[in-house]
Amino acid sequence: MQKKNSSVFETTRLIGRCWNPDHAKAALEIYSDPEVTQYIPSMHSNDVEEMRQTINEIIERDRSLPQGMGSFPVFLKTTGTMIGTALIKPLPDANGELTDQVEIGWHLARRQWGRGYATEYGKKLIEIGFCEFHRDELHALVDPPNEKSKKVALRLGMERIGQTTQYYLGQLADHFVIRKS
Numbered sequence: 001m002q003k004k005n006s007s008v009f010e011t012t013r014l015i016g017r018c019w020n021p022d023h024a025k026a027a028l029e030i031y032s033d034p035e036v037t038q039y040i041p042s043m044h045s046n047d048v049e050e051m052r053q054t055i056n057e058i059i060e061r062d063r064s065l066p067q068g069m070g071s072f073p074v075f076l077k078t079t080g081t082m083i084g085t086a087l088i089k090p091l092p093d094a095n096g097e098l099t100d101q102v103e104i105g106w107h108l109a110r111r112q113w114g115r116g117y118a119t120e121y122g123k124k125l126i127e128i129g130f131c132e133f134h135r136d137e138l139h140a141l142v143d144p145p146n147e148k149s150k151k152v153a154l155r156l157g158m159e160r161i162g163q164t165t166q167y168y169l170g171q172l173a174d175h176f177v178i179r180k181s
Contacts, residue, residue, distance in 0.1 A: 008072050009086075009128060011120050016072040016086050019059050023073050024052035026082035030109040039143040040107060065089055068132065069102070074121055084108035086121045088129055091139055094170045102129055103139045106152060113148065122156045130180045137180065141173035150174060 009016040028051045031037055037044035045051040062070030071087040085107040090098040104125040106118040129138040140158055142149045153160070158176035165172055 009124050011124050013077055014074050014121055015077050016074050019055050021052045021055050024048050024055055027051050033110050035110050039146045083112045083117055086125055088125050091167050101139055102135050118152045119155045138178050140176040141167055144174050
């Protein structure tokens, strides 16, 4: 995964790119939907300028992460439509400090639910985590009521190891892990 290129990963149907403030309008279509942001309130926005500011903050945050890690908007190859966000990054502990554990995650526009896209790019994130970052295990944290994301984690072959408050400022989460075989 190269941050310097506009394309950071590809699957059969999808392409992940680096964030650009010009993505604000497309991102707003996803993150103004309360059904999408009910479990990720920090991403909710009702304004293009506010979304642009959020994207700038993500770009800045990602600069401090190991090369190639971060948050990446995901687009359909056929139309160029932004459909969601993929992330692969160090997990923050309960105090907000980054750990050496790596998390994968997915956000998806509601109109794209049920098409297998989150599973498709989740598989690619696992491949990247194991092959490019040489990790032996990857984590996913899911808000307990978020059944859709839990199903994605299970489809990816991740094992639910219980609930935890060890990460994200002590917020309760279902903890999933996948280990390199």
